[in-house]
Amino acid sequence: MKILIIGGGNMGLTYAQSFLRSHITSKEDMMILEKSPERAAQLAQKDIGTVYDDAQACLRRADLIILAVKPQDAPTLFASLSPMVDAQQVFLSIMAGVKISTIAAGLGARKIIRAMPNLPAQIGRGMTAFTSSEEVTRIELVMVQNLLNTAGKTIYVEQESAIDAATAISGSGPAYVWHFMDALMQAGRQMGFSEAQAELLVSQTFLGAIELYNASNLSCPEWIQRVSSRGGTTEAAMSSFRDTDVHADIIRGAFAALHRAEELGGNS
């Protein structure tokens, strides 16, 4: 299966590397179409497949085409590709906010998969939600899911609207975690730890808490209860968080992200 990645930026390169690392494809079957000459030269040095600057030379040979350009570049890209698109080709778009109907109309394509990955995909720890048009076969869907799985974990969602929700939870989610980490690091520094010590205390605490959570069947409230003894230190912090309703604040933030995703996609 020949794969063409259009846009060899952060995400395009991430996918090219994770496909090759997992041996799911070979560099002989990998093509990258990149507009920027400087970026194309960098990509050519990485030995990850053949780099092209012209769709004429590569589009028709691809079975799967991954759209990894910025959403604002989509209209120009669609206009240049549409005369060459074959209806049997499968398109996988990771462009935030660009709907399947927009891609179908812009490209004249029918087999479209839309995915929303997140930044930890860069280290193989991504979380991706994806959905597809009806014309994509089960085999094609499994093939694309296998590719996406090389960059982390995936869930298939039936409704395209769930892609906006995934954007608000897992897409923007790493920033929420870093916000919480940053506050805890600041508290650590204020308590007298050096910057490096505060970073280690916090990042290892997050890592440990998440791995412990993943290794058990307990819910978050159950774990909190386990570590909070009456009148103890954890209970003092949790009580302060409840006073200022940090929990509800986080939910409000996630919904603000959802509304913005809907607005950007023209759904609101």
Ligand SMILES: NC(=O)c1ccc[n+]([C@@H]2O[C@H](COP(=O)([O-])OP(=O)(O)OC[C@H]3O[C@@H](n4cnc5c(N)ncnc54)[C@H](OP(=O)(O)O)[C@@H]3O)[C@@H](O)[C@H]2O)c1
């Ligand atoms: N980064 C993330 O964590 C993340 C998460 C979820 C979804 N996404 C989505 O992933 C997509 C790519 O993001 P990114 O951060 O990888 O962007 P990026 O680093 O800017 O990469 C996009 C690349 O595509 C090139 N390009 C633009 N138009 C092109 C065309 N017509 N033909 C060939 N190449 C073209 C750009 O060149 P120029 O620089 O010259 O324009 C750039 O090198 C976006 O749509 C974003 O919404 C990203």
